[in-house]
Amino acid sequence: MFDFFVSLIPRAVSQGIPLMFGAVGETVTEKSGNLNLGTAGIMYVGGICGVIGAFLYETGVGPENMNGFLAILIPLACCLAGSFLMGLLYCFLTVTLRANQNVTGLAMTTFGVGFGNFFGGSLIKLSGADVASIALSRTSQFFSTKLPFADKLGWFGKVFLNYSFLAYTAVAMAIIASVLIFHTKLGLQLRAVGESPATADAAGINVTRYKYVATCVGAMISGLGGLYYVMDYASGVWTNDAFGDRGWLAIALVIFTIWRPIHSIWASILFGGLYILHIFIPSGTNLAVKEIYKMAPYVVTIIVLIITSLRNKRENQPPASLGLSYFREDR
Amino acid sequence: MERSPVIELKHITKRFGNNIANDDVSMEVYEGEILALLGENGSGKTTLMNALAGIYYPEDGQIFVRGREVNIHSPRTAFDLGIGMIHQHFKLVDVLTAVENIILGLNEKSRYDLKAAAARITEICDRYGFHVDPFQKIYTMSVSQKQTVEIVKVLFRGADLLILDEPTAVLTPQETEKLFNVLRNMKADGKSIIIITHKLNEVLEISDRVAILRKGKYICEIKTSEASVQQLTDAMVGHAVTLNIDRPVPVDPKDKIIVEHLTIRNSDGVAKLKDISFTARTGEILGIAGISGNGQKELLEGIAGLQKIESGSIRFVDDNGKETELVGMDPRKITDMGVTLSFVPEDRLGMGLVGNMNLGENMMLRTFRHSGGPFIDRKEPFHLAKRVIESLEVVTPSVKTAVRKLSGGNVQKVLVGREISSSPTVLLTAYAVRGLDINSSYLIYDLVNQQKKQGVAVVYVGEDLDVLLELCDRILVLCDGQVSAILDARKTDKQQVGLLMTKLGGEAANE
Numbered sequence: 136m137f138d139f140f141v142s143l144i145p146r147a148v149s150q151g152i153p154l155m156f157g158a159v160g161e162t163v164t165e166k167s168g169n170l171n172l173g174t175a176g177i178m179y180v181g182g183i184c185g186v187i188g189a190f191l192y193e194t195g196v197g198p199e200n201m202n203g204f205l206a207i208l209i210p211l212a213c214c215l216a217g218s219f220l221m222g223l224l225y226c227f228l229t230v231t232l233r234a235n236q237n238v239t240g241l242a243m244t245t246f247g248v249g250f251g252n253f254f255g256g257s258l259i260k261l262s263g264a265d266v267a268s269i270a271l272s273r274t275s276q277f278f279s280t281k282l283p284f285a286d287k288l289g290w291f292g293k294v295f296l297n298y299s300f301l302a303y304t305a306v307a308m309a310i311i312a313s314v315l316i317f318h319t320k321l322g323l324q325l326r327a328v329g330e331s332p333a334t335a336d337a338a339g340i341n342v343t344r345y346k347y348v349a350t351c352v353g354a355m356i357s358g359l360g361g362l363y364y365v366m367d368y369a370s371g372v373w374t375n376d377a378f379g380d381r382g383w384l385a386i387a388l389v390i391f392t393i394w395r396p397i398h399s400i401w402a403s404i405l406f407g408g409l410y411i412l413h414i415f416i417p418s419g420t421n422l423a424v425k426e427i428y429k430m431a432p433y434v435v436t437i438i439v440l441i442i443t444s445l446r447n448k449r450e451n452q453p454p455a456s457l458g459l460s461y462f463r464e465d466r
Numbered sequence: 467m468e469r470s471p472v473i474e475l476k477h478i479t480k481r482f483g484n485n486i487a488n489d490d491v492s493m494e495v496y497e498g499e500i501l502a503l504l505g506e507n508g509s510g511k512t513t514l515m516n517a518l519a520g521i522y523y524p525e526d527g528q529i530f531v532r533g534r535e536v537n538i539h540s541p542r543t544a545f546d547l548g549i550g551m552i553h554q555h556f557k558l559v560d561v562l563t564a565v566e567n568i569i570l571g572l573n574e575k576s577r578y579d580l581k582a583a584a585a586r587i588t589e590i591c592d593r594y595g596f597h598v599d600p601f602q603k604i605y606t607m608s609v610s611q612k613q614t615v616e617i618v619k620v621l622f623r624g625a626d627l628l629i630l631d632e633p634t635a636v637l638t639p640q641e642t643e644k645l646f647n648v649l650r651n652m653k654a655d656g657k658s659i660i661i662i663t664h665k666l667n668e669v670l671e672i673s674d675r676v677a678i679l680r681k682g683k684y685i686c687e688i689k690t691s692e693a694s695v696q697q698l699t700d701a702m703v704g705h706a707v708t709l710n711i712d713r714p715v716p717v718d719p720k721d722k723i724i725v726e727h728l729t730i731r732n733s734d735g736v737a738k739l740k741d742i743s744f745t746a747r748t749g750e751i752l753g754i755a756g757i758s759g760n761g762q763k764e765l766l767e768g769i770a771g772l773q774k775i776e777s778g779s780i781r782f783v784d785d786n787g788k789e790t791e792l793v794g795m796d797p798r799k800i801t802d803m804g805v806t807l808s809f810v811p812e813d814r815l816g817m818g819l820v821g822n823m824n825l826g827e828n829m830m831l832r833t834f835r836h837s838g839g840p841f842i843d844r845k846e847p848f849h850l851a852k853r854v855i856e857s858l859e860v861v862t863p864s865v866k867t868a869v870r871k872l873s874g875g876n877v878q879k880v881l882v883g884r885e886i887s888s889s890p891t892v893l894l895t896a897y898a899v900r901g902l903d904i905n906s907s908y909l910i911y912d913l914v915n916q917q918k919k920q921g922v923a924v925v926y927v928g929e930d931l932d933v934l935l936e937l938c939d940r941i942l943v944l945c946d947g948q949v950s951a952i953l954d955a956r957k958t959d960k961q962q963v964g965l966l967m968t969k970l971g972g973e974a975a976n977e
Contacts, residue, residue, distance in 0.1 A: 320569070320578040327559045327570050334557040337521065338571030338619075339542030449561050449605050463521060 141290045143408060143415060145297055149368050151407025152298075153178065155305040156360030157385025158392065158399040159312050164222075164353030165389060166316055167346045168329035169229060170458040172240025174357050175382020176247020177221045181358025182365045183251040184217030185210035186373045189274040189366070190258050198273040206277040210362060218358025221247065222351035230346045233460040244382065252375045259373075268374040275371025278363075301363045306400055308356055313397035325349055329454030332461035342461055360385065384410070387436040393443055393451045406432045469496045470533065472627055472658050473518070473549070478527035480513055482871065484863055487513040488524065489682040495627065500649060500659045502669040502690070504702055505679035506903035507875020508861045511662050512554070514679070515629045519551035520544040542571070550620025551629040554662075556612050558604045565600035568619045583622075590621050594651045596644070609758065610641045617648070628652065629660045634668055635900065638757050639931060639964045646672050664903050665930070666695045678702055681861075703905045711911050711936045713956075714919060719747035721783050722892055722923035723769060723792075723805075728778035730764045738764040739947045742778070746892065746923045751914065753938030753955060754896075754927040755963050761947040762927045766894045769925075770807040771797035782892075804891030808882050808898065818881050821870030825851040825862065828869055829884055854883035858909055875902045879910075886913055893917050896927035911937055931960045945970045 157178055164171045171177075189210040193201065225243055228234040258269050278299055285296035316322035327335040328345045336342050364381070365373055388406060392398035413428035443451045471494035480488040487510045495501050505511045516522040518529065520541040529536055531547045538544050544551070558567050565584045584600035591598055598614050607615070613633060620628055630649075634642045649659055649672060663669060669676060669690070676693055678685040678701045685701055699707050723746040730739040739761045746752045754762055767773040769780055771792060780792040782803060792800055808818065819828050829847035851865045858879040862872055869877055882898050895914070899907040914937070918924050928934045934941055935955055943950040943966040950966040 318578070323562070323566055323578070324570060327562065327567075330559040330561060331557070334559050334567075335570065337519070337541045337551070337553065337557040339540065339545050340571045341540075341542075449603070452561075455560065 137290075139415070141293055144294050144404070146411055146414075147404050147408035148298060148302065149407070150410050151403040151405075152302045152305050153360035153364040153368065153381050154385050154388055154406050155309060155399050155403035156363060157357045157382060158388035158403055159305070159309045159396045160353040160355070160357030160360070161386055161389045162353075162392070162394055162396045162399065163312055163316070163356065164350045165394060165457055166322075166325050166329045166454060167349035167353075168332060168454055168456040168459065168461070169225070169346055169350045170236045170240065171222075171225055171243075171350060171353065172237060172386065173221065173225055173243030173247065174240075174354075174386055175380070176244035176250075177218050177354050177357050178361035178364075178382045178385070179247040179251040179378055180221050180361070181214045181218040181355075182361030182378060183254050183373070184358075185214035185362040186258065186269065186271065186365055187254060188213030189271045189371070190262070190269065193271055193274055194262075201273055201277075203277050206274050210274060210278075210366065214358050214362040215355050218354045218361075219351055221358070222354025223347075225354070226347045226350045229460055230343055230350075233462060236458050236460065248376075251378075255373050255375045268372050271366075271371035271373070273371075275366050278366035279370070299363075299367050301359065301367060304359070305363070308359075309396045309400045312356075313395065316396065326454070329456060332456055333463075336461070336463055346461075357382075357385070384432055387433065390443075390453075391436050391439045393439075394453065406435075409435065471495060471530075472497050472532060474530035474533075475514070475518070476528045476530070478514060478517060478524045478529070480510075480517060480522055480524045485871070486682050488517070491527070491679070491682070491684045493677050493684055493687070495658050495660060497626075497658055498653055498656045499674045500653055500661060500672055502673035502676045503660055503662045503679065504664075504666075504669060504676055504698060506681075506702055506905055508681075508873035509679040509702075509903075510682040511679055512631055512873075515551060515631060515660065515662065518544065518549055518627075519629060520549075521551075545571075545623050545625070548624060548626045549629070550623060550625030550627070552613065552616045552620060552631065552633060554631040554635065556616055558612060558615060560605040561603065563601050563603050564598055564607075564615045564618075567604060567615060568600075568622050572623065587618055587622065590618055594621070594648050594655075596648050609636045610638075610644075613637070613645070621652075626656070627658045627660070629662075631662045632664070633661065634663060634665060635929070636758060638967060639960065640968065642668070664907070666698055666904065667932070669693075669698065670695065680704055699904055702903070707905060707908065711908070711933065712915065713937060713939070714915065716747070716750040716918070716939055717921075719750045721745050722748045723925075724779075724781045724783065724789070725769070726779050726781075728765075728768060728780065729776045730761075730768050730773050731776050732764070737776075737947055739768070742947075742949055744942055744949065744952060746925050748891075748921045748923045749918055750940065751918050751924040751926050751938045753934040753941040754925065754944060755931060755934050755941055756944030756950075756967055758929065760944045760967075762896055762944060764947075765944075766807055766896055766925065766927065769800075769892075769894060770805060771795055771800040772807075804889075805894065806885045806888055806890040806892070807894045808885035808896070818885075819869050819877065822868050824868055825855070825860075825865045825880055828880060829854070832884055832888060850884070850887055851880075854880060854887065858883050858913075859906070875906055878902060879906060882910055882913070886917060890917070890922055893922050893924045895925070897929060898926070899933070900929065907933075931963050935960060935963070943967055 157174055161171060161174045192209045225239060228239045229236045259267060262269050281299055282296045285292040316325060324340050325345055328340060328342050332342045364378055384406060388399055388402055392402050409431040412431060413425040416428055474494040476492050478488050478491045491514055503511050513522060517524045520538045520543050523539060529538060536547060565580050565587060568587060569583050587598060587600045596614050598618055604612060633645060637645060653659060673690045675687055676690055676698060677687045680702060726743045728739055728742040729737060732738050756762055764773055768775055775793050781789045782792050783789050826848035829850045830842060833847050834842045848865055854860060855862060860876045860879045862876060869880060898910050914924055914926060926938060938955045941953045941955045941963060943963055945967055948970055950970050
């Protein structure tokens with residue numbers, strides 16, 4: 136049993152990290168009252184932008200001459216820039232032009248996936264590979280560098296230390312976001328904006344600025360999830376549509392964690408575990424059984440939704456103005 | 467002595483589309499005075515004050531603070547100038563505590579220190595004589611407590627001009643008295659206060675000066691010491707108004723609705739009504755008094771079939787004396803029997819009207835069932851809307867204006883007008899005059915009285931005890947979901963009703 140967990144947990148973690156990034160980013164966004172359903176698309180864009188950056192650098196200087204620092208910095212900067220622009224676009228549409236948030240979010244997911252697949256396809260063509268994927272193995276090596284002493288510490292090293300820097304960044308992000316939201320003045324104002332923008336506005340808080348900043352920062356955090364997925368989890372191999380429904384799972388996680396980023400640390404690992412549970416369950420040749428196990432994260436989310444709705448505690452409800460646009464002179 | 471004004475407004479004009487809310491308004495406020503701002507609904511009082519608080523930006527005109535021209539383009543600027551507004555609909559975040567709400571938006575650079583802020587809140591409370599628990603969550607507070615938090619919030623920011631928009635609309639007489647004491651303390655402390663209210667006796671009680679707006683225009687100012695209710699009303703309405711509510715003696719009252727041992731629980735399992743029994747009779751107005759949230763809504767909705775009833779019975783008696791049990795009946799069938807409900811919630815739009823639809827379409831919400839065939843009759847509801855506009859003097863650019871664009875009072879007239887127009891046999895109405903100015907209120911009282919004369923059984927839930935005492939034949943006092951007493955309105959007084967509202971049976975409070 137112990138060995139089972141030692142082998143399951145590291146895989147659950149590497150599955151869970153993209154979700155953690157996505158969920159933390161989306162929580163920060165939703166706390167400002169913006170329901171960004173474009174997260175799936177943003178994570179996709181974050182991933183492909185990182186791939187584009189890495190591809191240009193790797194093919195530009197050749198895999199042998201790559202500088203480790205630049206190999207990380209370039210994809211990282213590209214990823215952040217791409218997801219930032221997506222966040223900015225979302226804000227411009229929903230905050231400045233007051234478009235419907237659900238429609239905008241869904242459109243952005245469709246756009247993001249299309250954007251990713253288009254450039255993914257172009258790069259695959261450019262690289263002249265025979266398979267429908269690009270492998271950026273050298274860049275991936277830099278990204279997935281692990282702590283050197285992890286192997287020497289037995290099971291402890293395997294479970295806790297055997298990850299790349301982006302994984303620890305995700306945990307750090309969750310902690311920082313949590314402290315910021317619940318224990319600082321900045322977080323208090325952000326929560327006020329998400330709960331009741333009219334109140335925040337009357338209190339002299341710049342609602343538009345908070346919404347823009349929170350959404351763009353949230354988008355950048357989410358985007359990192361896409362980058363981690365390609366560079367670390369998938370070992371630098373980009374295949375169109377491989378990212379799958381992880382973006383939606385991240386949004387489900389936000390609900391699961393009742394808008395508390397700190398919980399997304401264990402919750403995303405749990406989801407990661409549930410996501411790959413089917414690999415560990417002996418099911419023989421019957422693939423249908425595996426498909427049933429794949430539903431596990433969604434079933435858990437539905438159960439959590441039911442429980443939190445039943446308890447009906449005000450603190451566990453979504454931000455009160457989530458999904459609504461705000462206009463001061465609206466009557 | 468020549469006093470210099472704290473605030474001066476000069477030629478303020480504000481439009482909403484084609485609506486002129488404020489038309490060339492000029493006025494000033496002095497230090498250490500309480501100015502009452504009076505006007506009918508839609509006369510632009512709230513809009514004018516919102517311009518001072520930085521919520522709306524006027525198209526034209528100047529604002530001077532202590533002689534210096536200022537440009538108030540956001541609520542933050544207003545704070546910096548020492549202007550604080552307590553809005554009619556409280557601007558508080560429900561899931562946060564009092565102290566969190568109070569420090570919201572304050573200088574972002576300073577440390578996040580709730581304890582120090584709480585200490586300052588207590589200090590402010592002690593100074594003006596009221597009480598707030600800084601660490602209580604807003605959603606667990608009563609209306610009066612929330613209002614106190616709002617007042618502390620603006621004082622915390624060092625405001626020396628306070629604007630209160632209808633602060634007493636939701637308070638009991640006792641709470642109002644407490645609020646007025648606080649206001650007097652502030653005035654003694656040199657602060658200036660602008661108070662918007664419709665209750666003229668309160669204006670006379672608390673203010674030093676009265677400024678009157680009519681249809682967005684500044685009409686005049688009167689010293690309170692030289693004013694009378696009649697004079698104020700006439701100036702506000704623009705013509706002489708009679709201020710008597712008549713109360714015809716009920717003609718041949720017969721039982722219409724018999725309620726026995728009614729108990730209703732809300733979704734959290736809390737009993738909102740406990741063992742209520744009463745009878746509503748034809749040609750009679752039964753008033754329901756009680757602090758808001760004491761089961762009034764559940765009672766009316768229970769009769770209209772909109773609430774799940776735990777136990778008890780509600781029987782409808784038709785003209786032949788035949789009794790029908792309403793409990794468990796489909797709400798639509800109850801409506802067809804002539805039981806109408808017009809409940810005016812705090813936000814006015816919440817029940818019965820659709821904000822984005824225009825006046826005619828809102829009438830249609832009631833009439834569409836009567837037209838046969840698959841198509842709705844669009845003409846009739848628009849005629850009806852025009853009739854309501856005329857008879858109730860609704861201020862609106864046209865019947866095709868979206869209801870949410872009207873001012874609160876006008877929205878209400880549309881709702882009540884529609885319900886009455888369906889010629890009911892039982893008229894259930896709650897807070898029909900909530901926030902309405904005096905002229906419109908009297909129009910509504912007249913309408914209710916007309917219904918009464920036609921033999922309709924009227925159940926009237928009201929907030930203003932003076933009115934309940936003048937208008938109703940009998941008054942049922944609710945306290946904590948129970949019947950505190952059923953009184954003959956002709957033989958009781960405000961004091962007694964007030965006590966019965968706060969203490970069951972009322973007697974205990976007399977000790």
